[in-house]
Amino acid sequence: MATEDPLDTDWIHGVFEVLREELVAISADFGDRVKREVDLVAASQTIRPPSAIALLTSVTVETANFAGSLLQRPTPRTAPTGPDDDDSDPNKDDA
Amino acid sequence: MSEPSDNEDAFLVREAAKRGLGGQLAFERLVDRHQSWLVRLLLHLVGDQSSAEDVAQDVFVRAFLAIESCGDGARFRGWLRVIARRLAFNHRRGARVRSHYEEQSEVGAATSWEPMAGQLEGRDLLEQVLAELPYPYREILVLRFIEELPVKDIAEALEIGESAAKMRLTRARSEFQRAFERKGGQSGDRRPS
Numbered sequence: 001m002a003t004e005d006p007l008d009t010d011w012i013h014g015v016f017e018v019l020r021e022e023l024v025a026i027s028a029d030f031g032d033r034v035k036r037e038v039d040l041v042a043a044s045q046t047i048r049p050p051s052a053i054a055l056l057t058s059v060t061v062e063t064a065n066f067a068g069s070l071l072q073r074p075t076p077r078t079a080p081t082g083p084d085d086d087d088s089d090p091n092k093d094d095a
Numbered sequence: 096m097s098e099p100s101d102n103e104d105a106f107l108v109r110e111a112a113k114r115g116l117g118g119q120l121a122f123e124r125l126v127d128r129h130q131s132w133l134v135r136l137l138l139h140l141v142g143d144q145s146s147a148e149d150v151a152q153d154v155f156v157r158a159f160l161a162i163e164s165c166g167d168g169a170r171f172r173g174w175l176r177v178i179a180r181r182l183a184f185n186h187r188r189g190a191r192v193r194s195h196y197e198e199q200s201e202v203g204a205a206t207s208w209e210p211m212a213g214q215l216e217g218r219d220l221l222e223q224v225l226a227e228l229p230y231p232y233r234e235i236l237v238l239r240f241i242e243e244l245p246v247k248d249i250a251e252a253l254e255i256g257e258s259a260a261k262m263r264l265t266r267a268r269s270e271f272q273r274a275f276e277r278k279g280g281q282s283g284d285r286r287p288s
Contacts, residue, residue: 007243011283012268015275016240018218024135030148031130034155035123041156042119 099128101169108168111159122159129172130155133179139237140183141190142226150186154179176242176252180234187230224274232267239264 007013027033107128110121133154137147157178158165165174225233238249250260272282 007240010240012236012271013240014283015221015280016236018221019139020241020243022218024131024138024144026131026134027148030134030151031126034126034130034152037152037156038119038122038126038159041159045160 099172101171104128104171105168108162108165108171111162112165118162122162125158125171126155129175132172133175136176136237136242137179137183139241140180140234141186146186146190150179150182153182157182173248173251177254180252184230184234220275220278220280223278224271224280227274228267228270231263232270235260235263235267236271 104125107121107125111118111125113121130151133151134144134147137150137154138144141147141150154175158175165171225236228236235249235253238244238252244252246257246260246264249264250257253260253263255263276282
């Protein structure tokens, strides 16, 4: 980077080399933390329509609910009035 | 020090300013591109990794909220640096108030620690000298000798005029040299040629 006055010949520049060359490791989840925070802020500030994450989550939840409802067996009645009313037993006709 | 392409920054800033989901994704790309540099800068300003990451997160959030005021997106890093400097200053001020109350309970028991000449070497010596300097001097030395910024960019980051930046840098250098020599460091004036 070009500078107005020569850095390379400055003795203090040489002293700082140890910090300049030092590798700084950031936490592995730092970027994710920032993005999550930005997402929350964006949602709360109504800067944009529903959050990308929230949208994705809601679609996933809705899809799971829908799939679950298709797979779910009919709920048996809680108080059958008699043996003839209990048609939830698939083996009933076989007996 | 290599920097990400200014053109791509400019494009991403423009996209981010449009807001919406696309804007958010563009901003996230800016986070990816600048996070390492920002945490590193803040580490040298505030002095510890955990605080540096906390302040960096705050910097990004504020930048996101104010992205429309970034102006020239190609100067995104410079703009981010101004926000970072302000928040680092606030963080230091808060930390100083906290440590003041902690020190009050130790007055009389502790004496200032002065190492013997030659006792400290390299990085430790530098850290000790920086920690001892008034914060505005530490700040300008970091911008000059770690960020390697020209005076013009330092003035911009500090939000002061160029002549004021030059004057502060001169004073910071003198203070640094005095503290450095006092702790046993060999300054340029005393180094064998």
